[in-house]
Amino acid sequence: MMKMPISAQKLALIAVIVSLLAMLIYVALRSGPLAPVPVTVTTVENRSISPALFGIGTIESKYTYRIGPTISGRVKQVNVNIGDRIRAGQLLGEMDPVDLDDRVTAQDAALKQAEASVLAAEAQVRDNTARFTYADAQTQRYEKLMLSQSVSEEALEARRQERQVAEAGLASARANLDAARQELARGLADRAGIVKQRTNLRLVSHVDGLVTARYADPGSTVVAGQPVVEVINPKSLWINVRFNQLNSSGLRSGLPARIVLRSQAGQVMSGKVLLVEPLADSVTEEVLAKVVFDTLPVPLPPLGELAEVSVALPEIPSSPIVPNASMQRVNGSIGVWIVEDGGLRFAPVRVGATDLDGRMQILEGLSAGDRVVVYSHKALKAGSRIKVVERLPGVTL
Amino acid sequence: MINLAGRDIMHSWGKFVFTGVGLGLLIGVTLTMAGVYRGMIDDAKALLDNSGADLWVVQKDTLGPYAESSSLNDDIYRSILGISGVARAANITYLTMQVRRGETDVRSMVVGVVPGGPGEPGQPPYLVSGRHITRGHYEAVADISTGFKTGDRIQIRRDLYTVVGLTRRMVSSSGDPMVFIPLKDAQAAQFLKDNDAIIGQRRRTEANPAFNNPAAPGLTDAVIASQSTNPYVNAVLVQIAPGYTSEEVADPIRRWMRLQVYTRDQMEGILVGKLIATSSRQIGMFLVILAIVSAAIVAFIIYTLTLGKIREIAVLKLIGTRNRTIAMMILQQAIGLGIIGFVVGKISATFWAPIFPKYVLLEPWDAVQGFAAVVVICALASILAIRAALRVDPAEAIGG
Numbered sequence: 001m002m003k004m005p006i007s008a009q010k011l012a013l014i015a016v017i018v019s020l021l022a023m024l025i026y027v028a029l030r031s032g033p034l035a036p037v038p039v040t041v042t043t044v045e046n047r048s049i050s051p052a053l054f055g056i057g058t059i060e061s062k063y064t065y066r067i068g069p070t071i072s073g074r075v076k077q078v079n080v081n082i083g084d085r086i087r088a089g090q091l092l093g094e095m096d097p098v099d100l101d102d103r104v105t106a107q108d109a110a111l112k113q114a115e116a117s118v119l120a121a122e123a124q125v126r127d128n129t130a131r132f133t134y135a136d137a138q139t140q141r142y143e144k145l146m147l148s149q150s151v152s153e154e155a156l157e158a159r160r161q162e163r164q165v166a167e168a169g170l171a172s173a174r175a176n177l178d179a180a181r182q183e184l185a186r187g188l189a190d191r192a193g194i195v196k197q198r199t200n201l202r203l204v205s206h207v208d209g210l211v212t213a214r215y216a217d218p219g220s221t222v223v224a225g226q227p228v229v230e231v232i233n234p235k236s237l238w239i240n241v242r243f244n245q246l247n248s249s250g251l252r253s254g255l256p257a258r259i260v261l262r263s264q265a266g267q268v269m270s271g272k273v274l275l276v277e278p279l280a281d282s283v284t285e286e287v288l289a290k291v292v293f294d295t296l297p298v299p300l301p302p303l304g305e306l307a308e309v310s311v312a313l314p315e316i317p318s319s320p321i322v323p324n325a326s327m328q329r330v331n332g333s334i335g336v337w338i339v340e341d342g343g344l345r346f347a348p349v350r351v352g353a354t355d356l357d358g359r360m361q362i363l364e365g366l367s368a369g370d371r372v373v374v375y376s377h378k379a380l381k382a383g384s385r386i387k388v389v390e391r392l393p394g395v396t397l
Numbered sequence: 398m399i400n401l402a403g404r405d406i407m408h409s410w411g412k413f414v415f416t417g418v419g420l421g422l423l424i425g426v427t428l429t430m431a432g433v434y435r436g437m438i439d440d441a442k443a444l445l446d447n448s449g450a451d452l453w454v455v456q457k458d459t460l461g462p463y464a465e466s467s468s469l470n471d472d473i474y475r476s477i478l479g480i481s482g483v484a485r486a487a488n489i490t491y492l493t494m495q496v497r498r499g500e501t502d503v504r505s506m507v508v509g510v511v512p513g514g515p516g517e518p519g520q521p522p523y524l525v526s527g528r529h530i531t532r533g534h535y536e537a538v539a540d541i542s543t544g545f546k547t548g549d550r551i552q553i554r555r556d557l558y559t560v561v562g563l564t565r566r567m568v569s570s571s572g573d574p575m576v577f578i579p580l581k582d583a584q585a586a587q588f589l590k591d592n593d594a595i596i597g598q599r600r601r602t603e604a605n606p607a608f609n610n611p612a613a614p615g616l617t618d619a620v621i622a623s624q625s626t627n628p629y630v631n632a633v634l635v636q637i638a639p640g641y642t643s644e645e646v647a648d649p650i651r652r653w654m655r656l657q658v659y660t661r662d663q664m665e666g667i668l669v670g671k672l673i674a675t676s677s678r679q680i681g682m683f684l685v686i687l688a689i690v691s692a693a694i695v696a697f698i699i700y701t702l703t704l705g706k707i708r709e710i711a712v713l714k715l716i717g718t719r720n721r722t723i724a725m726m727i728l729q730q731a732i733g734l735g736i737i738g739f740v741v742g743k744i745s746a747t748f749w750a751p752i753f754p755k756y757v758l759l760e761p762w763d764a765v766q767g768f769a770a771v772v773v774i775c776a777l778a779s780i781l782a783i784r785a786a787l788r789v790d791p792a793e794a795i796g797g
Binding site for chain 1: 446529614
């Protein structure tokens with residue numbers, strides 16, 4: 001090394017110094033505030049977009065039948081289990097009748113007694129009728145005899161009095177008969193009532209359906225109105241969807257919907273909006289709508305399963321469209337950075353509809369052909385130096 | 398006059414440059430440490446800038462969503478919108494947690510934002526890939542440092558989210574990358590218990606005769622439903638309409654709504670002054686120690702270099718070289734070493750800064766100050782060597 005000519009040493013030293021300086025300059029210009037900001041740019045195009053709404057909901061049944069007794073009592077038997085398919089009129093279960101059967105027997109006996117009373121009353125009426133007929137005939141005979149002065153006035157009066165007594169007795173017997181008949185009718189009605197109550201203890205479905213819940217088992221006591229079995233009509237499944245109120249204008253019944261069930265992610269099912277509820281949820285600020293499947297999935301999804309629903313709104317006419325990533329807020333106004341002659345200009349815009357893929361309709365402030373910044377490596381300012389690149393460094397897709 | 402320093406360096410330039418590079422790496426570490434400190438401050442400011450808010454409305458008597466937990470009812474923002482001077486107000490929630498993707502998980506700050514579109518308070522101000530959140534549920538925009546890509550499915554609590562956009566420099570005050578998700582999901586995630594806990598809670602409620610009254614069917618369901626909702630948010634971010642000052646808007650909210658309101662300056666004071674104060678003091682301490690160590694090393698190197706050529710210096714003295722010339726030679730060498738060290742340090746710091754797990758912000762003004770400090774330290778460090786050189790007896794040149 002000592003033998004090396006000085007010029008070579010100098011050369012090597014200069015090379016080291018120059019390369020260090022070059023790197024320093026490179027470092028100073030490529031990092032820190034002096035470095036240009038890499039940005040990607042897109043050209044504004046006139047296109048039509050179809051805005052859409054996205055909401056989540058749960059699968060519910062339009063009709064849910066909660067079948068239970070109309071009087072309090074103990075459950076005697078439950079014939080169906082959760083998941084069973086049932087037909088209209090099928091016996092689902094029965095309540096314990098407790099003393100109802102005994103009361104029917106007692107009522108039967110009471111009825112027989114009432115029938116006997118009626119018979120007795122009828123016999124009494126016949127007896128009194130006979131007495132009255134005899135007394136009446138006696139009176140008429142005495143009246144004829146009285147014309148020929150064959151009997152005394154007193155004897156005639158005695159016959160007349162006997163006739164009146166017989167008449168009163170007949171009226172009383174008829175009233176007795178009436179009372180006995182009414183008693184019989186009351187007994188019959190009583191029995192019918194108890195028999196109806198007895199029938200009512202049978203839990204019967206009025207529809208074809210699917211058992212979704214079984215709330216009580218044999219032996220447990222339920223109060224009037226408490227359900228024992230819950231039945232739904234599987235054909236009446238719908239999705240109770242909640243849509244954010246933002247951008248929810250245009251939601252109406254009949255619009256097509258895409259449904260993704262949580263259990264079947266990636267499998268899109270088609271449906272449509274059945275109705276939009278007139279009442280919105282003011283607490284969660286959501287609009288409620290019911291969405292139905294075009295064809296019911298097989299097997300049926302469980303009630304309460306979460307579903308993601310996208311509703312396509314009608315297409316809007318062609319207008320300048322930019323991606324929502326290009327939107328910025330500068331000094332309180334929303335707009336985009338337009339690239340002009342290598343420099344930047346902020347253009348405030350008025351935004352219209354948006355779609356779920358992040359495209360935004362621009363109502364004012366941009367026209368087709370403008371070049372706007374989409375992505376930037378850091379927040380842009382009016383004086384930022386930019387470098388337009390195909391893809392931002394460090395971003396892998 | 399010949400330049401003794403240059404001659405001496407030229408004599409063994411390889412050794413000199415290598416020593417400079419070694420010193421440079423040390424200076425690089427010092428600059429990086431300063432960069433880490435600046436990065437922490439910048440992280441705190443980035444958090445505030447990125448929220449896009451002028452005012453933070455938080456629970457009364459708390460320090461706000463970043464330094465202390467705060468909880469507000471989620472309908473308060475409507476009342477705030479009624480205050481004059483408020484242009485926009487939006488609910489926001491913050492929750493630091495592990496976000497899972499497949500088998501790995503990333504520590505992140507999950508931010509629940511109202512999916513109202515870009516420019517709304519709380520939304521990330523710029524993206525580097527993908528798009529903003531458009532759906533009200535199950536979409537996420539993540540900071541690129543999470544390592545997620547657009548299209549990834551990530552798991553937050555029990556829900557799966559699709560990453561639809563990536564952003565940069567969206568970090569919490571402690572440097573955790575942010576993941577933005579729709580507010581309603583975040584509200585659910587923040588207070589959502591795990592399934593076992595929910596079932597346990599349900600069982601306890603059902604076992605309570607007050608809530609499970611056979612004469613009031615449906616009461617149990619209603620109680621359980623009310624136990625599993627969360628109508629709270631951490632803060633309301635407010636943007637001020639043009640023409641109003643922060644205090645003009647903040648005052649009526651403080652006074653009439655009985656809520657705590659912080660302006661940008663106050664929030665910065667809380668974040669920088671309270672939240673990262675200890676960490677920044679720690680970094681500052683390291684910086685001081687590194688500066689002292691660097692100075693000591695420069696001093697040792699110069700001293701050793703000088704002792705290595707003590708005989709030559711004695712010869713110089715013998716032939717009548719002035720003390721000033723010898724001192725200048727050593728001083729120039731020391732400063733030359735410092736300059737090489739600084740250049741190498743600056744370059745190496747710039748190259749390794751991006752791969753640091755924490756954000757390293759290298760400010761040009763810091764570099765200028767660092768350069769001045771290096772020159773001063775080298776000059777001071779050479780004093781010992783100059784002293785040793787000047788004390789050399791010229792007789793040593795001839796003696797053993």
